[in-house]
Amino acid sequence: xxxxxxYIYRIEPGDADFMKRxxxxxxxxxxxxxxxxxxxxxxxGVRDLNLHNASWVLTRMALExxxxxxxxERIRVTTWVSAVTRAMTTRNFEVFDEKGVRIACAVTNxxxxxLSARRMLDLHLLPAYDSMTQDFPxxxxxxxxxxxxxxxxxxxxxxxxxxLDFNCHANSVKYIQWAxxxxxxxxxxxxxxxxxxxxxxxxxxxxxxLRIVAAEEALAFEIRNAEGEAVCRIAFRME
Amino acid sequence: xxxxxxYIYRIEPGDADFMKRxxxxxxxxxxxxxxxxxxxxxxxGVRDLNLHNASWVLTRMALExxxxxxxxERIRVTTWVSAVTRAMTTRNFEVFDEKGVRIACAVTNxxxxxLSARRMLDLHLLPAYDSMTQDFPxxxxxxxxxxxxxxxxxxxxxxxxxxLDFNCHANSVKYIQWAxxxxxxxxxxxxxxxxxxxxxxxxxxxxxxLRIVAAEEALAFEIRNAEGEAVCRIAFRME
Numbered sequence: 001x002x003x004x005x006x007y008i009y010r011i012e013p014g015d016a017d018f019m020k021r022x023x024x025x026x027x028x029x030x031x032x033x034x035x036x037x038x039x040x041x042x043x044x045g046v047r048d049l050n051l052h053n054a055s056w057v058l059t060r061m062a063l064e065x066x067x068x069x070x071x072x073e074r075i076r077v078t079t080w081v082s083a084v085t086r087a088m089t090t091r092n093f094e095v096f097d098e099k100g101v102r103i104a105c106a107v108t109n110x111x112x113x114x115l116s117a118r119r120m121l122d123l124h125l126l127p128a129y130d131s132m133t134q135d136f137p138x139x140x141x142x143x144x145x146x147x148x149x150x151x152x153x154x155x156x157x158x159x160x161x162x163x164l165d166f167n168c169h170a171n172s173v174k175y176i177q178w179a180x181x182x183x184x185x186x187x188x189x190x191x192x193x194x195x196x197x198x199x200x201x202x203x204x205x206x207x208x209x210l211r212i213v214a215a216e217e218a219l220a221f222e223i224r225n226a227e228g229e230a231v232c233r234i235a236f237r238m239e
Numbered sequence: 240x241x242x243x244x245x246y247i248y249r250i251e252p253g254d255a256d257f258m259k260r261x262x263x264x265x266x267x268x269x270x271x272x273x274x275x276x277x278x279x280x281x282x283x284g285v286r287d288l289n290l291h292n293a294s295w296v297l298t299r300m301a302l303e304x305x306x307x308x309x310x311x312e313r314i315r316v317t318t319w320v321s322a323v324t325r326a327m328t329t330r331n332f333e334v335f336d337e338k339g340v341r342i343a344c345a346v347t348n349x350x351x352x353x354l355s356a357r358r359m360l361d362l363h364l365l366p367a368y369d370s371m372t373q374d375f376p377x378x379x380x381x382x383x384x385x386x387x388x389x390x391x392x393x394x395x396x397x398x399x400x401x402x403l404d405f406n407c408h409a410n411s412v413k414y415i416q417w418a419x420x421x422x423x424x425x426x427x428x429x430x431x432x433x434x435x436x437x438x439x440x441x442x443x444x445x446x447x448x449l450r451i452v453a454a455e456e457a458l459a460f461e462i463r464n465a466e467g468e469a470v471c472r473i474a475f476r477m478e
Contacts, residue, residue, distance in 0.1 A: 166310070181399035
C-alpha cells in the first residue's frame, strides 16, 4: 500500500487570531484545500468533474484539534480516501507539526452533484475513483448526524459577496465562522475546539437572509434560511 | 542599486470569488503579507519591533488593478521602501503575472506605534532602516487624503473574533471587505477596482459597533465607531 499523500503549509499571519494561533476556520480551510489539491492530483478534482458538469459537495465534517498550530508554524497534512459508496466518499486527514506530533485530524464526507439537475450522482459513475482509496484506520470517529435544534439565541446574517465560493454559494468555512463568532472571547482564550461536527444540509445563495440559532445550553448551532429550513448544523466540544 | 525584492504566490481557491478571480481583499492581503515578509527579511518586521514594544501601523493605502488575477494563477509581487520621514515610511508594490505583465500596483504609508503609550514614534529612532530604501519611481500616485462623508446609506457591523488581527483590532483587510460587500453584485461582475484609496484613522476593537456609511453618489465609504468618529475612509474608482 502506498504512503499517505502529504501537503505542507505555513500558518500565515492572516490565518492567525489575536492569540497568534490558527483560527478553526483557517485550519478547516487548509484541510479542505488539501482535499482539493489531492483530488486534482488524482484526476478527480473539481475542474475534472466540471468537465462532466458535476462537482464535489462537502456533506459532513468532523475535525479534532489536540493543539492549534501557532503563527509561522509549518504543518504537514496527510490525506487519504477510505471509502466509496454509491452516495458518498470519505476523505481523511491528519495534521502534524514539525516535530512529527499529530496535532489535529479530520474525517469528511463528500457527495457528487449534477450541476444542471442539482441532484446527487452515483459515485460508481467514476469507476477509476476506487483507485484513490487507501486502507488506513480512520483518524477519528465519523462525523455525527446532528439533531435539529428547537430554540436558542438568534443572530442574523445576509449572504454577501465575500461569503461566496466558485459555486456562488456561501463557502463551507463561513458557516464555521458565523458560529465561532458568537462565542465569548474568554471561551476562545481558555479552551480549544477538541471536536467539531458539521452537517452541511442545503446551499445558501447570495442575498439569502440566514438566522444563526445557538442552543442555550450546548455549543450547538443551526443555520436556517428565510423558509426556516436548516442549511447547516454545527456542534463544538471544547476542552 | 539592488533589484527590487520579490515574492511569489498562487491565487488559491479560498482567495477567489464566484467569478474565479482574486477578490480585492485577497490581493490586498498578499500585498500586506509581502510587506510583512520583506520587513522581516530586512530585520524590521513586527516581531523585531515588538522586542522594543513597538509595531507597524498601516495608515494609508492606494491599490490599482489593471487585471485581477485568476484562481490558480501565480503572481510575483515586488516591493521596495521609497521614503522615510520622522512620521511615516512609504512602501511600494508591483504585481506581475507569469508573462511578466504588470497587472496591479500599490503604494502604502506606515507609521511606527509605541504599544504602551499608543502614540506614534519617530522613525529616525531606527537609523538602520534607511538602508531599506531604494530609489525607484513610485508605481502609482500616493494614497489620497479622503474627505469626511456627510450622509449616505448605513450598514452596521459589530467587530467579532474573526475580524481581529494579532493586535486585537479589526484587520485592515476587513474594512475593505465591509465596503466591497455593500456593492451590487452586477457592478462587481462588470467592472474592476481600477483604484482604491484607503485612510486608516483609528483602531476598531472587539465588540465595537461600527456603522459603514456609503455615499449615495460616489463609491466612497466612511466607517464610524459608536462615538461617531471616523475609523476608516475608502474610495473606489471602478472601470
